[in-house]
Amino acid sequence: MSRLPAPRRALVVLAVSALAVLGAGAQSSASPDHHPPKESRMNQVIPAPVSVTPDRHGGEFRLTPDTVIRVDRGAKRVGEYLADLLRPATGYRLPVTDDRHGDSAISLDLGKVDPRLGDEGYTLDVDRRGVEIKARTAKGLFNGVQSLRQLLPARIESRSVARGPWTVPAGRIVDQPRFAHRGAMLDVARHFFSPEEVKRYIDQISMYKINTLHLHLADDQGWRIEIKSWPRLATYGGSTEVGGGPGGYYTQEQYRDLVAYAAERQITVIPEIDMPGHTNAALASYAELNCDGVAPPLYTGTEVGFSSLCIDKEITYRFVGDVLRELAALTPGEYLHLGGDEAHVTTEPDYIKFFQRVLPMAEDLGKKVAGWHDLLKASPLTSALPQYWGTTDSNQLVTDAVARGNKVLLSPANKSYLDMKYDENTPLGLSWAGYIEVDTAYGWDPGSYLQGVPESAVLGVEAPLWSETLEISDHIEFMAFPRLPAIAELGWSPWSTHDWESFRTRLAAQAPRWTELGIDFYRSPQIDWPA
Ligand code: NGO
Numbered sequence: 001m002s003r004l005p006a007p008r009r010a011l012v013v014l015a016v017s018a019l020a021v022l023g024a025g026a027q028s029s030a031s032p033d034h035h036p037p038k039e040s041r042m043n044q045v046i047p048a049p050v051s052v053t054p055d056r057h058g059g060e061f062r063l064t065p066d067t068v069i070r071v072d073r074g075a076k077r078v079g080e081y082l083a084d085l086l087r088p089a090t091g092y093r094l095p096v097t098d099d100r101h102g103d104s105a106i107s108l109d110l111g112k113v114d115p116r117l118g119d120e121g122y123t124l125d126v127d128r129r130g131v132e133i134k135a136r137t138a139k140g141l142f143n144g145v146q147s148l149r150q151l152l153p154a155r156i157e158s159r160s161v162a163r164g165p166w167t168v169p170a171g172r173i174v175d176q177p178r179f180a181h182r183g184a185m186l187d188v189a190r191h192f193f194s195p196e197e198v199k200r201y202i203d204q205i206s207m208y209k210i211n212t213l214h215l216h217l218a219d220d221q222g223w224r225i226e227i228k229s230w231p232r233l234a235t236y237g238g239s240t241e242v243g244g245g246p247g248g249y250y251t252q253e254q255y256r257d258l259v260a261y262a263a264e265r266q267i268t269v270i271p272e273i274d275m276p277g278h279t280n281a282a283l284a285s286y287a288e289l290n291c292d293g294v295a296p297p298l299y300t301g302t303e304v305g306f307s308s309l310c311i312d313k314e315i316t317y318r319f320v321g322d323v324l325r326e327l328a329a330l331t332p333g334e335y336l337h338l339g340g341d342e343a344h345v346t347t348e349p350d351y352i353k354f355f356q357r358v359l360p361m362a363e364d365l366g367k368k369v370a371g372w373h374d375l376l377k378a379s380p381l382t383s384a385l386p387q388y389w390g391t392t393d394s395n396q397l398v399t400d401a402v403a404r405g406n407k408v409l410l411s412p413a414n415k416s417y418l419d420m421k422y423d424e425n426t427p428l429g430l431s432w433a434g435y436i437e438v439d440t441a442y443g444w445d446p447g448s449y450l451q452g453v454p455e456s457a458v459l460g461v462e463a464p465l466w467s468e469t470l471e472i473s474d475h476i477e478f479m480a481f482p483r484l485p486a487i488a489e490l491g492w493s494p495w496s497t498h499d500w501e502s503f504r505t506r507l508a509a510q511a512p513r514w515t516e517l518g519i520d521f522y523r524s525p526q527i528d529w530p531a
Contacts, residue, residue: 042169044509045150046485047492055170061126063166067104069096075108078141091161106131108141121176126168142266154512181460182491183212187467189219191241192248197473206265208488214270220280220299224249229322237281244300274339276309276354302468305344311354328365336367340375352378376401389413399452407459410446418479419466428469438524442486463487474520481521
């Protein structure tokens, strides 16, 4: 929390959004080589911080070849992460040290802040002598580092030595998230994405303080995670994808490495094995899982809702138990996602019977259950996390679950699905939930979106990216940028900062960064992108 009393804080926020708008006007009328006023960079952070107070005298800190990254014990890894970010473009050594001496420093301090900032909050202070980020945990420091990154010129994202000066505008940011859960989902089942491609997306989402990556690891078209007790799931069930390409899967070693890579970026991975529908790849791999004992062929189309595990066969539960046990062992996070959507060929009594046996399996492994909100038909425990993916602003299953005490994750398909086309001309994506331009992705309040679901019952938001039409990183990026930052801001920023004009100005300022990073983003006509 800022030391200001609440009403003053609100004023600062308002003043800040006003400043952002003013800064925008000045910038768009400027000539291309005009440098925008320094304080404008302080007001351009996405997601918008709780409070931003630019230095009234327009001071700045300048990185030099002598700058050090000074860390508390416990902050070393975040320090190294920051050094790795800054070294390529600056060409400076930027040693990470716990030595308190020396002048020019970026300091990462643990534990010296108001506990009300929570585990993910931070303060960031910049003056002529240095930058100081303080937080209670490494997560908070990491979030502060992402803000600092955006306070530096866009060229800082260059992976080779670039032209300075490397200035950071002076001032203070006090920040913490509105919602605990800010997620992105990647469907690696419809098309397989290599570990390198997934890491690239992890790097991109971490820039916007996303803290959860949900991986959709199995569907009709492919099984993507090695399960040692049922090896054909991956070797056969993973051998194709939509359109008939070669598919692929992660070995458990590769998967652990992905989980660790995400953890270094303060991101928790939630693995999803969809069931009892969306299971053709498993049914094709093992004939005995089918009610009639006959394995269907592998599937490479894009229909949904035609497959089901065999509810009355005992082997089904041995299969699910083995898969969940191996998956839980790969998962340091608290959730396993069991899918549960679109089980159109499973009768409702069968659906309930299935989950009444399967839900306790996950719980016995010490994991909480996440699932698409359809799962609520089986009345999971109140610790279960239903993920709302509908297109209406009310849903009885969800309202009832909230009344029982469940928290909800919001992914309304007509707002947050990154695989929906932007408009009728978008070359990639689907349109069953409508077109989603940037203002639509940004224009809803998770805290009041669903009737009967108060803000206190919302754990957070997630932006799913389904991959029926997406094959390579370029495709992921074209759909995620610029909408992923919009959803990230809804998840992080206080509603009092919500302002379309401010957001579109700040979004435009991100474009040079994306260009440096090689991100192929959609140039929405709603945004005044820099030339
Ligand atoms: C639906 C469906 C998925 C599709 C996706 C495409 C959910 C939860 N189930 O969302 O299988 O891939 O739409 O947008």
